[in-house]
Amino acid sequence: MDQLRAVLTPEGLRRLDELGPLATTDHTARAVSRLRTEGLDPDTVTALVSQAHLRARGAAKFGDLAAGMLFTRAGLEQSTRPVVAARHAARFRDAGIGRVADLGCGIGGDSLGFAGLGMSVLAVDADEVTAAVAAYNLAPFGDAVEVRHARAEDVDLGGVDAVWLDPARRVAGHDAQARVAASEYTPSLEWVFPLAARTSAGIKLGPAFDRAEIPADAEAQWISVDGSTVELVLFTGTLARDGVRRAALVIRGERVHEITAAGDAPDVDARPMGAYLHEPEGAVIRARLIGDVARALEAGTIDPHIAYLTSDAALTSPFVQSFRVRDELPVATKPLAKALRARGIGRLEIKKRGVDVDPAALRRALALRGDESATLFVTRIGDRRVALLADRVDD
Template sequence: MELAELTALLTPEGLRLVDELGAIESTDGVATAVSRLRAAGLAPELVSAAVGQARLRTRARQKFGAFADRMLFTRAGLEQATRLEIGARHAGRFRDAGVARVADLGCGIGGDALALAGIGLDVLAVDADEVTAALAAYNLAPFADTAHVQHARAEDVDLAGADAVWLDPARRTAGHAETTRVGAGEWSPPLDWVWQLAARIPAGIKLGPAFDRALIPDDAEAQWISVDGSTIELVVWTGRLARPGIRRAALVVRAGAAAELTGAADADDAPVRALGAYVHEPEGAVIRARLIGEVARRIDAGMLDPRIAYLTSDAPATTPGGGPNPFVQSFRIREHLPNDLKALSRALRERGVGTLEIKKRGVDVDPATLRTKLKLRGPASATLLLTRIGDRRVTLLADRV
């Protein structure tokens, strides 16, 4: 969004128009709305801004639910924003640590600041981009008594009144239009500055889940988070925000239910075991946190191969209460199938498999391309696991548990 569009949007006419447009679900819907509004004689800047916001609000409901309908966004800001349910968990950690005032450095469109202010904390929300800071101020307006927005660089902010900080160092170029990946030395604010700040004031630092583990301070807690099967972020906690004795954590959220695995260090891998009746795929947060061995010991499983993040056991993966274990996705093995494409296709047709989930680890296969080549047909559904055991490639027909 450019400044001219923001100016047109932040008017009674502009905001009313966004509300009237409602949900726009597709690019065809965008084109239809633009044509209709232009034909009605509305200014191009207003049409572009209002239709763009209506489309972004529709997308934002996945992260912000009903709150999205009163918020404003940029495309990059929405992409980088923390999901509201995860932001609420982060905010709870600040509150539970006795923090009353938080500086959100690199606040983006204000998603994390909303969660912090929503539970009664005082928040100073800071962003280096003028348009993004203006949108954050709009989004935080319902909390005007406790949330304040400042347009500034993180490094230039006076933190004298802050009990703790929340940082989201930019892994992209500054701005609010297209996003571009940047190199490891081009973080904003610089990572050296971030670590120095986090050493003297309690901090939560949001990073990408693939962040270089070697750069994580030894005395910090590193928490990887998976939501509905996707590993979305790593948060490094320091000072009183880091839990005693915990250096590795995997938080797994599915359908709103959360479970967490923690450790004082990386867990030792479990021994390799022969293929059993079940194969278990650890959640991405568990893999990133290197707590696979801890999960394996909890479900009495072994590694299928020492280089591949699949576990195997002869019994289902359950919790002590008998429910499904939240840290793995489990598959009951039906049989081995041929690796050869033609023979595999024939075997699946003979079994009437028309709907096939394809999972792979340790093999160079594109599941979408393979699915097309298999020419599936039939009423049955199944999962195909493609992996290696030692030097041998295996193809396993399975059912998701």
């Protein structure tokens, strides 16, 4: 809080804007030296430089908006991307929601989406510093947004039409793909789920959340952005779509596609390797809708336990990345390197599934040379490890 106070003054904000984003070590070192030369105390310098560094990192998620925002390190890592927050907000708006309680608002990423679409927002966070950062980020919306430092469980929800919940993980160190049990969230999902059962709610969780703990009457939507599976959202009440219990939302650049179903899709059979290999989006895999995508591609799996599809038809889909298979190559490093050099491949994208392979270490060991490019899949079919050389198919 002392660091935040050092920034939240007219002079502190002026200096922060003058610094601009600090993206490199050299830029940071020069900024520290300049600020110390100008007579600023070490704590103020640390506060300003930390925020400038976070603004540089925040640009990857918030774009140009980051230059006018404040961040906490954890808040930036956990915040919802604006392109995703906008879609959440649109669902609330389309359901006729006028006032939203954002419980666990973090630095305000989702509240920015709600307020940006004209909704009134009550934004709440249990951490004092995070709540103060959210208040700064949401200040442009004036009286349309109220920010409180409070526990979600203690908030009076009178006058609220729906709630958005982003429970924090109690256990530090989990990445986005790690499985986190219901008991490891704050507020506890033992409180969150009953609240969602009696009102309209959206609940943001990690994409690896245990499917067995998903309430039966909730719509579960997994979301992938530019190849990364970023979150699972459970919708209840008027926010849940009729007949939809499983959904995979895939966002790549400006393109947005979604596949929905009343439940898990029936699996397809494994089949011999065909002319094409398809890598389903992570959201499709998590939602267990691979079967529906495979049938649209006239494809089967390469192995019952491996989430790669193969087909002979020259079909692709927004829910997969498609590749034309060139060859099956040796798996062992030395003969594999020899085969790649013979093909003049110097740029190699390496993907793996079902095998213990470090793509970065393998690339170094291959010592590639050449002007050609390709993709190498290292995976397993039955009890056999395979290396498949392929080329991307534009969709």
